[in-house]
Amino acid sequence: VLEAFAAALGALFTWPTFGYLTAGLAIGFVVGILPGLGAPTAMALMLPFTFGIPPVDAFALLVAMLSVTTMVGDITAILVGVPGEVTAAALVLDGHPLAKKGEAGRALGAALMSSLVGAVIGGAALLALIPVVTPIVLAFGSPEFLLLTILGLTFVGSLGGGTPLRGLIAGAAGLLLATVGLDPQTGIQRYTYGMLNLWDGVGLVPVAVGLFAIPEMLDLAIKGTSISTTRTAVGGVTDGVRDTFRHWRLTAVSSVIGTFIGLIPGLGGPVAQFVVYGQAAQTAKDPSRFGKGAIEGVLAPSAAMNSKEAGNILTAVAFGVPSTVTMAILLGAFLIHGIAPGPAMLTRNLDVTMSLIAVLIVAHIIMAAFCFAFLKQIAKLTFVRAGLLMPLLITFVFIGAFAERNSLFDVLITLGFGLLGVGMVRFGWPRPPLVLGLVLGGLAENYLFISTSRYGFDWLTRPIVIVLIALTFASITFAVLRNRRPPLANEHSELKRT
């Protein structure tokens, strides 16, 4: 495996493969910065251009694009509070407060370095897991996946710290929101109230952008100043890099969790970021710092977001099961190039698999180097006065909301959820569980349907299911008990509001 990896790495730096990789990075950078125009759009657009080129070059282009969109989505989330990708929404919670305090450079440095570390750990985990992953993944069926989604939701639901009940309510509301639209089994309209625009359900991008970006923009409009009023610390990039290694255990654990979440079909970036954020908040000595600019709240999601790509790739290549939309498109690229996903990808076509891992790692290293070179200039965006920034942010948010499904109705949804987001922030309701519920709703329903159809209610007695149920209750109990502890100084924190 290592020999094949070394060969793939060498091949990557030959012409024209490296040229395709660079083109992928450039396209991914532009697309990743815009909310709504994510990796799936970019990959779908570029797929036809790969028809006539060799498979390794095609994957260099596509995987580099995929890697970099995840990475640069962090930049706008931190600087202006608008997640460039839905998968960067968790970074708004602590990254943007850091930018407001004049520590944008530190937050960006931490995000980029932990992204890089996450990608490398994810790639290494992928290499290590290839021989042993088959029995692990095959031990999980629909009942176990259903419980995993519920566990993830309760875990993040209890993220509210002082308000676990509100977190669970927000998560349940998100699950209910996910049922809007045509029922996948029967085709019945659910909660559409005769509106054609709701037949396809409520889009994730409009909801996430509305919930997270609009409250930040309103905050900026009220202040009327630049995002950061502290002019002292445009630098701090190296501090952010040091933070990654100072909190090495958190970065490593988040990366490993991200890789495992990436292995589970359907879960992906939106889930991984909040689960590791919850894990970081739950295990922190002083969780009250979260939501107010805790660097750990930047490190954990960034690491997991990039390590999960390795897990995604593994399930796609080894089982032919795409865990995300982007992986489905990548699978399409495999088939177009005459490569059948499956066990052969770990034997006969090992060179292709290894080239995917090599691209994943190299693309992150190149993009991190590029971003570090210009980070101080990028961070200066936080000193642009609100008056100049506001029309650009409005344009940014509206285009993001529109672009996912080319629908003006989605812009209205964004405004509606923006209003809801402002209310949730003001009245102390956590927003991440709502988004997570929306992400997991469709999956959870599908798993519930398959589980009950296949096993009746006997699926509740499966050993792994029982363990996961126990873990779910333990997660809720832990959050409730933690809530009953005497309050820390200044415990009424942004954590409650995020």
Added chain:
Amino acid sequence: VLIAAGIAFVATLALVTSLGWDERARLFPQTIAIALLVLAVAEGISSARASRAPRGDDSPATQEMAPKATPEVPPEIATRREAVFVAWLLVFLMAIWLIGFELGFALGTVAYLRITAREGWRATVLLAAATFGAVWALENVLHVSFAPGLLLDLPR
């Protein structure tokens, strides 16, 4: 308590709406709606208990309800700026709906920068041109299909 009551109402509505659906279509929404209803009732009880407990003016609940003012911005100015921000969101929405994305965003930018931000013409024209160019590039290079403006589409 009012918010909890609102959520309980939504959960009940979701439950009632789903009653006539096929069993397969209603299993999941009903399960979630019942859970949401129970959680909302629990939250209502918890909030009611908390509101009866004695507390000072700086209690968390009071802080949560406070106007969105910062130490530098008095509440009345904060409220006015809030209203202006919401109005501009609606102006931009109307602009792109009526005259399309390219022109709508460009003209919206000009209007915002001149009326609210009171920027000079140079910065205004530069930013509006940049916005127009970016939207044009998205449409023509990345092939994002923006909706045509209602007014501009009428002659067709």
